[in-house]
Ligand code: GLY
Ligand code: MN
């Protein structure tokens with residue numbers, strides 16, 4: 219993806235919003251910096267919607283799209299040589315306008331003074347409210363300021379629209395430049411998972427494997443994780459959001475790793491589960507083969523025209539049959555599915571949208587109808603089986619937690635697995651870890 223393509227893409231996205239809002243005004247702020255402790259901040263991450271439309275990565279920035287005039291206006295921090303010596307370079311309005319293709323750019327300090335004029339006599343305000351009370355108050359302040367001018371013949375926007383809906387729908391279907399970045403992010407994460415498999419030995423700690431993942435992400439330019447890495451040995455794999463990552467890895471246990479890097483604002487999200495000692499035992503092999511078959515059944519449903527729940531329903535059927543076979547649940551297959559008895563061992567959905575956010579925006583259901591898949595949508599396919607130790611669970615199956623997760627783009631004739639570079643067949647995993655085939 220070249221910088222020029224990127225600029226053109228973002229301009230086209232802004233044009234699409236402008237065309238959609240008629241003579242309304244859309245206003246979108248980026249994220250605030252967040253203090254971690256005392257005067258240290260968390261690594262800065264821009265707001266996804268804001269970056270999708272602007273490409274601008276500095277904090278303290280607001281984008282205004284003025285429908286009537288068709289102008290894209292950026293408010294951002296001013297140049298400040300003294301601060302820049304301490305905190306790093308800033309574009310400043312003039313350079314930002316040039317570099318990112320805005321029609322106008324102003325210092326962020328002028329936002330409150332200029333907004334009432336930009337909103338005067340415009341039909342509607344499109345904005346995101348409810349995330350941040352300080353921002354909400356600020357937006358209402360602009361509206362009050364416009365209304366205060368009513369005796370001068372100025373009218374305030376009479377409609378307030380949630381800008382989320384429009385942007386969520388745009389982001390749900392990825393364009394070629396987004397898919398290009400997502401493939402790169404997936405490739406880096408695939409390398410990291412392979413590195414982790416190669417490094418794992420009994421007696422190591424979960425954090426040592428986490429370090430291998432982070433090293434591989436970072437050395438390919440992916441400086442952040444897309445979400446906190448889960449490196450869960452043995453029984454820890456049955457805790458869905460386990461992030462302590464501090465336990466010892468035992469011979470005979472499985473290791474579940476759910477980790478993905480963020481690259482240029484786009485997430486990847488891969489889970490692999492493999493034996494700490496490189497060889498699956500019989501029960502682990504059974505459960506693993508079943509989860510893999512469930513994933514294959516789910517993947518077969520990922521194609522244009524399929525309905526959102528199809529992959530999940532297909533995965534549940536395979537997993538529930540496995541649970542019956544192992545004596546974890548009793549009854550008929552349809553009965554176990556209908557009663558939800560399988561949820562004791564498979565309690566999450568089989569996937570989610572993936573994009574700039576790991577659990578990306580976009581409706582799953584609207585107007586009472588499940589979303590149909592169309593080319594360009596990206597989703598995860600991630601069935602699992604989590605068997606907590608209990609008296610009614612056969613001993614060989616206790617504390618087995620397995621998930622297999624890939625990132626998938628819907629194509630015109632089916633799907634493409636972005637994360638195919640990470641081994642998941644039993645024979646391939648054992649080969650990679652021990653140098654010997656199944
Ligand atoms: N890593 C978060 C998820 O798989 O949904
Ligand atoms: Mn996921």
Ligand code: MN
Nearest residue numbers: 476487488623
């Ligand atoms: Mn995941």
